[in-house]
Amino acid sequence: xxxxxxxxxxxxxxxxAKISGWGMAYVxxxxxxxxxxxxxxxxxxxxxxxKSLGHHWVTQGALDIILFVVLGVVLTNSGRQxxxxxxxxxxxxxxxxxxxxxxxxxxxxx
Amino acid sequence: xxxxxxxxxxxxxxxxxxxxxxxxFVEALNGSAPGIERMRTAARASAIxxxxxxxxxxxxxxxxxxxxxAVIKAGPWPFAHNLVTETKEHVFLMLLLLATYLPxxxxxxxxxxxxxxxxxxxxxxxxxxxxxxxxxxxxIMSLGAKLGYASQVxx
Numbered sequence: 001x002x003x004x005x006x007x008x009x010x011x012x013x014x015x016x017a018k019i020s021g022w023g024m025a026y027v028x029x030x031x032x033x034x035x036x037x038x039x040x041x042x043x044x045x046x047x048x049x050x051k052s053l054g055h056h057w058v059t060q061g062a063l064d065i066i067l068f069v070v071l072g073v074v075l076t077n078s079g080r081q082x083x084x085x086x087x088x089x090x091x092x093x094x095x096x097x098x099x100x101x102x103x104x105x106x107x108x109x110x
Numbered sequence: 111x112x113x114x115x116x117x118x119x120x121x122x123x124x125x126x127x128x129x130x131x132x133x134x135f136v137e138a139l140n141g142s143a144p145g146i147e148r149m150r151t152a153a154r155a156s157a158i159x160x161x162x163x164x165x166x167x168x169x170x171x172x173x174x175x176x177x178x179x180a181v182i183k184a185g186p187w188p189f190a191h192n193l194v195t196e197t198k199e200h201v202f203l204m205l206l207l208l209a210t211y212l213p214x215x216x217x218x219x220x221x222x223x224x225x226x227x228x229x230x231x232x233x234x235x236x237x238x239x240x241x242x243x244x245x246x247x248x249x250i251m252s253l254g255a256k257l258g259y260a261s262q263v264x265x
Contacts, residue, residue, distance in 0.1 A: 012225075013223065013224050013225030013228075014223075014225060015218055015223065015225050015226045015229060016218055016226075018214060018217070019214060019215055019217070019218050019226065019229060022211055022214045022215075023211065023214075023215065023229060026207050026208060026211050029207055030204050030207065033200065033203050033204060034200075037200045055172045057168075057171065057172070057199055057200075058168065058172060060200070060203065061164075061168070061203055061206075064203050064207065065207075068207050068210070083225055084218075084223065084224065084225020084226050084227070084228045084229045085224075085225055085228050087225070087229050088225075088228045088229045088231070088232040088233075089232075091208075091229070091232055091233060091236070092232050092236060095204060095208065095236050095240070098201075098204055099201050099204065099240075099243075102197050102200045102201055103193075103197045103201075106192065106193045106196045106197050107193060109192070110189060110192055110193055
Protein backbone atom coordinates (compact mmCIF):
# COMPACT_ATOMS: atom_id res chain seq x y z
CA UNK A 1 0.00 0.00 0.00
CA UNK A 2 1.40 3.40 -0.99
CA UNK A 3 1.79 5.88 1.86
CA UNK A 4 1.20 9.61 1.74
CA UNK A 5 2.78 12.10 4.16
CA UNK A 6 -0.40 14.19 4.29
CA UNK A 7 -2.50 11.23 5.45
CA UNK A 8 -2.98 10.09 9.04
CA UNK A 9 -1.33 6.80 10.06
CA UNK A 10 -4.75 5.12 9.95
CA UNK A 11 -5.36 6.39 6.42
CA UNK A 12 -2.00 4.98 5.43
CA UNK A 13 -3.00 1.62 6.90
CA UNK A 14 -0.40 1.84 9.64
CA UNK A 15 -1.22 -0.11 12.79
CA UNK A 16 -0.12 0.76 16.31
CA ALA A 17 3.33 -0.08 17.66
CA LYS A 18 1.68 -2.62 19.97
CA ILE A 19 -0.08 -4.49 17.16
CA SER A 20 3.06 -4.26 15.01
CA GLY A 21 5.42 -5.35 17.78
CA TRP A 22 3.41 -8.31 19.00
CA GLY A 23 2.63 -9.32 15.42
CA MET A 24 6.29 -9.48 14.49
CA ALA A 25 7.00 -11.24 17.79
CA TYR A 26 4.61 -13.93 16.61
CA VAL A 27 6.39 -14.12 13.23
CA UNK A 28 9.86 -14.52 14.76
CA UNK A 29 8.69 -16.94 17.45
CA UNK A 30 6.91 -19.19 14.97
CA UNK A 31 10.06 -19.47 12.89
CA UNK A 32 12.11 -20.10 16.05
CA UNK A 33 9.62 -22.82 17.03
CA UNK A 34 9.98 -24.56 13.66
CA UNK A 35 13.78 -24.37 13.69
CA UNK A 36 13.97 -25.60 17.30
CA UNK A 37 11.69 -28.53 16.41
CA UNK A 38 14.10 -29.67 13.71
CA UNK A 39 17.26 -28.90 15.69
CA UNK A 40 16.22 -30.83 18.79
CA UNK A 41 15.34 -33.89 16.69
CA UNK A 42 18.67 -33.95 14.84
CA UNK A 43 20.82 -32.89 17.82
CA UNK A 44 20.56 -35.45 20.64
CA UNK A 45 22.46 -33.30 23.21
CA UNK A 46 19.97 -30.46 22.66
CA UNK A 47 17.04 -32.85 23.09
CA UNK A 48 18.66 -34.25 26.23
CA UNK A 49 19.14 -30.73 27.59
CA UNK A 50 15.51 -29.88 26.93
CA LYS A 51 14.41 -33.14 28.59
CA SER A 52 16.57 -32.36 31.61
CA LEU A 53 14.42 -29.27 32.18
CA GLY A 54 11.17 -31.26 31.90
CA HIS A 55 9.27 -32.85 29.02
CA HIS A 56 10.90 -31.55 25.84
CA TRP A 57 7.55 -30.30 24.52
CA VAL A 58 6.89 -28.40 27.74
CA THR A 59 10.38 -26.91 27.60
CA GLN A 60 9.86 -25.88 23.97
CA GLY A 61 6.50 -24.31 24.81
CA ALA A 62 8.06 -22.37 27.68
CA LEU A 63 10.89 -21.13 25.44
CA ASP A 64 8.38 -20.08 22.79
CA ILE A 65 6.24 -18.18 25.28
CA ILE A 66 9.24 -16.46 26.87
CA LEU A 67 10.61 -15.45 23.47
CA PHE A 68 7.19 -14.23 22.32
CA VAL A 69 6.73 -12.07 25.42
CA VAL A 70 10.27 -10.64 25.36
CA LEU A 71 10.08 -9.83 21.64
CA GLY A 72 6.58 -8.45 22.03
CA VAL A 73 7.66 -6.03 24.75
CA VAL A 74 10.91 -5.03 23.02
CA LEU A 75 9.38 -4.53 19.57
CA THR A 76 6.41 -2.63 20.98
CA ASN A 77 8.73 -0.32 22.91
CA SER A 78 10.71 0.30 19.73
CA GLY A 79 7.67 2.29 18.60
CA ARG A 80 7.81 1.09 15.01
CA GLN A 81 4.49 1.07 13.19
CA UNK A 82 3.98 -1.26 10.25
CA UNK A 83 1.49 -1.26 7.43
CA UNK A 84 -1.32 -3.60 8.43
CA UNK A 85 -1.43 -5.32 5.06
CA UNK A 86 2.28 -6.11 5.18
CA UNK A 87 2.03 -7.30 8.78
CA UNK A 88 -0.88 -9.58 7.87
CA UNK A 89 1.21 -10.99 5.01
CA UNK A 90 4.12 -11.66 7.39
CA UNK A 91 1.82 -13.40 9.87
CA UNK A 92 0.30 -15.59 7.16
CA UNK A 93 3.67 -16.38 5.58
CA UNK A 94 5.26 -17.29 8.92
CA UNK A 95 2.35 -19.56 9.79
CA UNK A 96 2.54 -21.40 6.46
CA UNK A 97 6.35 -21.63 6.44
CA UNK A 98 6.55 -22.66 10.11
CA UNK A 99 3.90 -25.33 9.61
CA UNK A 100 5.50 -26.65 6.43
CA UNK A 101 8.96 -26.87 8.04
CA UNK A 102 7.56 -28.97 10.88
CA UNK A 103 5.34 -31.15 8.69
CA UNK A 104 8.03 -31.54 6.03
CA UNK A 105 10.66 -32.55 8.57
CA UNK A 106 8.53 -35.30 10.11
CA UNK A 107 7.43 -36.44 6.65
CA UNK A 108 11.07 -36.87 5.63
CA UNK A 109 11.81 -38.64 8.93
CA UNK A 110 9.10 -41.28 8.34
CA UNK B 111 -13.07 -42.02 33.25
CA UNK B 112 -10.94 -38.99 34.27
CA UNK B 113 -8.55 -39.65 31.39
CA UNK B 114 -11.41 -39.76 28.89
CA UNK B 115 -12.85 -36.51 30.24
CA UNK B 116 -9.45 -34.84 29.90
CA UNK B 117 -9.16 -36.18 26.37
CA UNK B 118 -12.59 -34.81 25.41
CA UNK B 119 -12.03 -31.41 27.01
CA UNK B 120 -9.05 -30.72 24.74
CA UNK B 121 -10.94 -30.69 21.39
CA UNK B 122 -14.00 -29.16 23.05
CA UNK B 123 -12.06 -26.11 24.18
CA UNK B 124 -10.37 -26.02 20.78
CA UNK B 125 -13.64 -26.01 18.83
CA UNK B 126 -15.15 -23.38 21.10
CA UNK B 127 -12.03 -21.27 20.59
CA UNK B 128 -12.43 -21.73 16.84
CA UNK B 129 -16.08 -20.64 16.98
CA UNK B 130 -15.00 -17.52 18.84
CA UNK B 131 -12.36 -16.87 16.15
CA UNK B 132 -15.03 -17.22 13.44
CA UNK B 133 -17.07 -14.66 15.36
CA UNK B 134 -14.05 -12.34 15.37
CA PHE B 135 -13.62 -12.81 11.63
CA VAL B 136 -17.27 -12.04 10.86
CA GLU B 137 -17.35 -8.92 13.05
CA ALA B 138 -14.09 -7.68 11.49
CA LEU B 139 -15.43 -8.39 8.02
CA ASN B 140 -18.55 -6.39 8.86
CA GLY B 141 -16.37 -3.65 10.29
CA SER B 142 -19.21 -1.68 11.86
CA ALA B 143 -18.53 0.21 15.07
CA PRO B 144 -21.23 -1.52 17.18
CA GLY B 145 -19.70 -4.92 16.48
CA ILE B 146 -16.20 -3.97 17.52
CA GLU B 147 -16.75 -4.57 21.23
CA ARG B 148 -18.35 -7.94 20.49
CA MET B 149 -15.33 -8.77 18.32
CA ARG B 150 -12.93 -7.88 21.14
CA THR B 151 -14.88 -10.03 23.60
CA ALA B 152 -14.80 -12.94 21.16
CA ALA B 153 -11.06 -12.46 20.63
CA ARG B 154 -10.43 -12.63 24.38
CA ALA B 155 -12.67 -15.71 24.62
CA SER B 156 -10.78 -17.40 21.79
CA ALA B 157 -7.44 -16.79 23.50
CA ILE B 158 -8.67 -18.06 26.88
CA UNK B 159 -10.25 -21.17 25.35
CA UNK B 160 -7.07 -21.94 23.42
CA UNK B 161 -5.01 -21.67 26.59
CA UNK B 162 -7.42 -24.04 28.36
CA UNK B 163 -7.09 -26.45 25.43
CA UNK B 164 -3.29 -26.18 25.66
CA UNK B 165 -3.20 -26.86 29.41
CA UNK B 166 -5.51 -29.87 29.12
CA UNK B 167 -3.61 -31.17 26.08
CA UNK B 168 -0.32 -30.75 27.88
CA UNK B 169 -1.57 -32.69 30.90
CA UNK B 170 -2.78 -35.53 28.67
CA UNK B 171 0.23 -35.54 26.35
CA UNK B 172 2.88 -35.47 29.06
CA UNK B 173 1.25 -37.73 31.66
CA UNK B 174 -1.24 -40.02 29.92
CA UNK B 175 -0.38 -40.40 26.23
CA UNK B 176 2.54 -42.87 26.66
CA UNK B 177 0.55 -46.15 26.50
CA UNK B 178 -1.50 -44.97 23.51
CA UNK B 179 1.67 -43.82 21.78
CA ALA B 180 3.20 -47.30 22.15
CA VAL B 181 0.06 -48.92 20.74
CA ILE B 182 -0.11 -46.53 17.78
CA LYS B 183 3.56 -47.05 16.92
CA ALA B 184 3.17 -50.85 17.11
CA GLY B 185 -0.08 -50.83 15.13
CA PRO B 186 -0.88 -50.63 11.41
CA TRP B 187 -0.79 -46.80 11.39
CA PRO B 188 2.50 -45.81 13.05
CA PHE B 189 2.51 -42.59 10.99
CA ALA B 190 -0.44 -41.47 13.15
CA HIS B 191 2.17 -40.77 15.82
CA ASN B 192 5.43 -40.36 13.89
CA LEU B 193 4.03 -37.78 11.47
CA VAL B 194 0.64 -36.60 12.70
CA THR B 195 1.12 -36.36 16.47
CA GLU B 196 4.60 -34.97 16.14
CA THR B 197 3.42 -32.28 13.70
CA LYS B 198 0.30 -31.53 15.74
CA GLU B 199 2.10 -31.04 19.03
CA HIS B 200 4.54 -28.54 17.54
CA VAL B 201 2.08 -26.67 15.31
CA PHE B 202 -0.22 -26.33 18.32
CA LEU B 203 2.36 -24.02 19.89
CA MET B 204 1.97 -21.72 16.87
CA LEU B 205 -1.79 -21.78 17.29
CA LEU B 206 -1.49 -20.89 20.97
CA LEU B 207 0.64 -17.83 20.19
CA LEU B 208 -1.61 -16.69 17.34
CA ALA B 209 -4.72 -16.99 19.53
CA THR B 210 -2.87 -15.04 22.23
CA TYR B 211 -2.14 -12.34 19.66
CA LEU B 212 -5.76 -12.13 18.53
CA PRO B 213 -7.02 -9.84 21.37
CA UNK B 214 -4.00 -7.58 20.84
CA UNK B 215 -4.80 -7.26 17.14
CA UNK B 216 -8.51 -6.79 17.89
CA UNK B 217 -7.70 -3.83 20.16
CA UNK B 218 -6.84 -1.75 17.08
CA UNK B 219 -9.08 0.59 15.11
CA UNK B 220 -10.68 -2.18 13.09
CA UNK B 221 -13.63 -0.02 12.01
CA UNK B 222 -11.55 2.88 10.70
CA UNK B 223 -8.17 1.44 9.74
CA UNK B 224 -8.02 -0.94 6.80
CA UNK B 225 -4.61 -2.22 7.86
CA UNK B 226 -5.75 -3.04 11.39
CA UNK B 227 -8.79 -4.79 9.97
CA UNK B 228 -6.63 -6.86 7.63
CA UNK B 229 -4.45 -8.05 10.51
CA UNK B 230 -7.50 -9.21 12.48
CA UNK B 231 -9.04 -10.93 9.45
CA UNK B 232 -5.89 -12.89 8.69
CA UNK B 233 -5.12 -13.74 12.31
CA UNK B 234 -8.62 -15.02 13.05
CA UNK B 235 -8.81 -16.94 9.76
CA UNK B 236 -5.49 -18.62 10.49
CA UNK B 237 -6.67 -19.57 13.99
CA UNK B 238 -9.70 -21.25 12.40
CA UNK B 239 -7.59 -23.11 9.82
CA UNK B 240 -5.07 -24.25 12.43
CA UNK B 241 -7.84 -25.56 14.71
CA UNK B 242 -9.33 -27.48 11.78
CA UNK B 243 -5.88 -28.98 11.20
CA UNK B 244 -5.70 -29.89 14.90
CA UNK B 245 -9.12 -31.53 14.81
CA UNK B 246 -8.26 -33.56 11.72
CA UNK B 247 -4.96 -34.62 13.23
CA UNK B 248 -6.71 -35.66 16.44
CA UNK B 249 -9.09 -37.82 14.44
CA ILE B 250 -6.18 -39.57 12.70
CA MET B 251 -4.46 -40.13 16.07
CA SER B 252 -7.64 -41.64 17.49
CA LEU B 253 -8.01 -43.92 14.50
CA GLY B 254 -4.36 -44.92 14.78
CA ALA B 255 -4.90 -45.90 18.40
CA LYS B 256 -8.14 -47.71 17.60
CA LEU B 257 -6.49 -49.74 14.85
CA GLY B 258 -3.53 -50.44 17.12
CA TYR B 259 -5.70 -51.79 19.93
CA ALA B 260 -7.81 -53.74 17.42
CA SER B 261 -4.72 -55.39 15.97
CA GLN B 262 -3.62 -56.35 19.49
CA VAL B 263 -6.98 -58.04 20.11
CA UNK B 264 -6.90 -59.77 16.73
CA UNK B 265 -3.26 -60.81 17.16
